[in-house]
Amino acid sequence: MTKFQDMIYERPDFDKEIESMRQLLDQLQNAQDEQTFFDTLIAVDKQGRKLSTQGTLAQIRHSIDTRDEFYIAEDEAWNENGPRFQELSNLGARIILNSPYREAVARKYGKHLLEKFELQLKTFKPEILEDLIAENKLVSDYDRLIASAQIEFDGKTLNLSQMGPYNESTDRAVRKAANQAVWGWFAKHQEQLDTIYDKLVALRHGIGKKLGYDNFIPVAYARMGRTDWTPEDAKSYRKQIVDSVVPLTQKLYKEQAQRIGLPFEEMKNYDFALDFLTGNPKPVGGEEVLVKHASQMYHELSPQTDEFFQVMVGQQLMDLTTKPGKSAGGYMTFLPDYKVPFIFSNFNGTSGDVDVLTHEAGHAFQGYLQRDVELTDIADYTSEVAEIHSMSMEFFTHPWMEGFFGPDTEKYYYQHVTSALKFLPYGASVDEFQEWVYEHPEATPQERRAQYREIEKKYLPHINYDGLDYLEQGGRWQRQGHIFFAPFYYLDYTLAQVVALQYFTWTKKDKDAAWDSYLTLCLQSGRVPFKELVPAAGLESPFEDGAIAQITPQLEAYLDGLDKSKIK
Ligand SMILES: [Zn+2]
Structure with a gap:
């Protein structure tokens, strides 16, 4: 029962690990009988788990303190070397799919495992190895930029997460000021964020091309492991949201305006963060x-x-x-x-x-x-x-x-269910935006912003940005990390x-x-x-x-x- 702090991290000798993994895969390919084949499969898996444990330890400790020099270096080492293992993982998938024991695998572990391997092969060719490394680096750039946010507010220096309580304040002036402070930080870093995303889109489009597709979308779907649904499914599903959920959420937003005592027409984006005049439900302790x-x-x-x-x-x-x-x-x-x-x-x-x-x-x-x-x-x-x-x-x-939540419990119930409903149109808007982005890889940051704002109006017609330029012009998505690090995750x-x-x-x-x-x-x-x-x-x-x-x-x-x- 090892405690987290006692788990030992040691950077693997990546070259050695790759060599030993290659040998195991060789054995897998040349297995002379079913027993050897399955034993080797387990051995490959065991080595993968060992590596994954080390990589995960490094990643957790890096995220707990992004300033820790030791884990900054480890994080970089994993970003550089991680993609090298994907090649091996693909090799493993190919060996299993072409193996005489393929049907035995399906019998033992189910045919969906083979479907997953087939899909995995669609996401990788050695030609894109360098691109994957570059993609990882850009994602880290985004992460670090967001984590580095320091906002002067209320006499303190706060990060984005620490701004949370101010965004939900019952004092409208505080909400407005917090809103300006947070989005002011984004506006100040807009160019950096645009550059990171521009490079990501170009890179991903290139990956799509190199893998033999018209654009990045099929790669994104394959990366997400979707064996059973397509962009067409996504499209008709989003339509269900527009038809069945958007009218209900607009009704909920009107109720919200009434509850907090503002005419619906005067509600600004920072007002929608406040569900109740008595404050949002607060946990009873730390x-x-x-x-x-x-x-x-x-x-x-x-x-x-x-x-x-x-x-x-x-x-x-x-x-x-x-x-x-x-x-x-x-x-x-x-x-x-x-x-x-x-x-x-x-x-x-x-x-x-x-x-x-x-x-x-x-x-x-x-x-x-x-x-x-x-x-x-x-x-x-x-x-x-x-x-x-x-x-x-x-x-x-x-x-x-x-x-x-103590006395706030009923409010929590109301907020939980309403926010689940309100989330659906937002999630669909993020998906539609990304679909457009990767269908139009040549679009400029300005065009992307304009498109985002249009999509936003369809799913979230109630939003009023109170004249904040950055948001009016369609900048909100830059705060949505998944758009950077996990394309098409949102649906x-x-x-x-x-x-x-x-x-x-x-x-x-x-x-x-x-x-x-x-x-x-x-x-x-x-x-x-x-x-x-x-x-x-x-x-x-x-x-x-x-x-x-x-x-x-x-x-x-x-x-x-x-x-x-x-x-x-
Ligand atoms: Zn989750």
């Missing part, structure tokens, strides 16, 4: 209080979650509170050699802190459930599946919210959100059946693709026409049934 209640909650939720959370606390696998130098955002990752997840976040006193203990913990819980999988690749799943694990956990934990969040909302409506009818379905879905993840996984769990695929229209009335009824006297 890290210690919240983690203690989370322990209780996971203890009561199920034996599996209880065991999982005890490990997280006991082995100190969470770095939760924000501090100078820490990388922005939150994530969960996995340390295969130790068979444990790790949770990283920036607690800042907002309800987002609780989301970490439900959302990131949902990811981590699923990782923990799968810790003994025989072959890493079997449990490898796409991100719209991954986000089901996390977003559904946010809803399964609803009955315990009182301990996190996945919305797909998972729709599934999680289905689980929510299910828990209202039969929470035990819903939880059993969730456990099965977590364990089946990676074995079958999204469009099969979801119906097999007794839910409807969001791609099915009308899937969204089916849940929106139930959610509206839930919101109407909440105690409005506590929501103000």
Whole structure:
């Protein structure tokens, strides 16, 4: 039971590792019988886990303090050498697909594993190795730039995450000033951000061409591991959002304006961050209080979650509170050699802190459930599946919210469900924007901004930027890190959100059946693709026409049934 701080990091001898991996792959290719073939496959996987553990340790510790010289150097070493292993991973996939034991693999591990290997081969050729290294570097540039943000505000020097509470202030003047300060920082760095993104788009378009496609989009879909849905599916799904969700969210925004006492026409973007005049729901305490209640909650939720959370606390696998130098955002990752997840976040006193203990913990819980999988690749799943694990956990934990939010609980419920709904159009807009960007790789930063603003108006017609130039001209997307580091990721969040909302409506009818379905879905993840996984769990695929229209009335009824006297 190694604690995180006692896990030993040592930079691998990359040349030696590659050499030894090549030898193993040689053995795999020349295996004379099925037993040798499978034994070698396990050995390859074991070496991969060892490397992944070291790379992940370096990445976690670098993100905990981006100023630490030692881990800056390690992060760079992994950025440079990581892509060299992708070539080997592709070689491994090719050997398995061409092997006489191919059918034995399908029988033992399921045919979806072979489909995943086939797709993986579409994302790589040795000719793009240098491009991948350059892409990694640009993403790191973006990360560092955002993490370096220092905003003078309220007599302090704050990072973007520390600005969170001011953005939600009940004092309109404070919200307005915080909004100007945050976007002022982005405006000041617009050129740098434009340059990074320009280079990324050109590079990715080039990668698409080198891999034999018209543009980057098929590569992006293959990278996302999508074996079962296409840009056409995405397009009609986005239309469901425009038709069924946008009208409902506009109604919710009008209710919000009324609640906070402003005419709807006068609502500015910084006003929409404030859901309630009495302030957004606030957690009842800091890290210690919240983690203690989370322990209780996971203890009561199920034996599996209880065991999982005890490990997280006991082995100190969470770095939760924000501090100078820490990388922005939150994530969960996995340390295969130790068979444990790790949770990283920036607690800042907002309800987002609780989301970490439900959302990131949902990811981590699923990782923990799968810790003994025989072959890493079997449990490898796409991100719209991954986000089901996390977003559904946010809803399964609803009955315990009182301990996190006290008197603000009813407000939390209202905000959680409404923000899930409000998220769908935003997520779809990010997807449509990226589709346009990679269909028009020659577009200038100005053209991109103009296009973003147009798309934004379709999905978020209520937004008024109060004359802030940077936003008026379509700059908001530059704050959305996924657009830089994980192209086309965003629709996945919305797909998972729709599934999680289905689980929510299910828990209202039969929470035990819903939880059993969730456990099965977590364990089946990676074995079958999204469009099969979801119906097999007794839910409807969001791609099915009308899937969204089916849940929106139930959610509206839930919101109407909440105690409005506590929501103000
Ligand atoms: Zn997530």
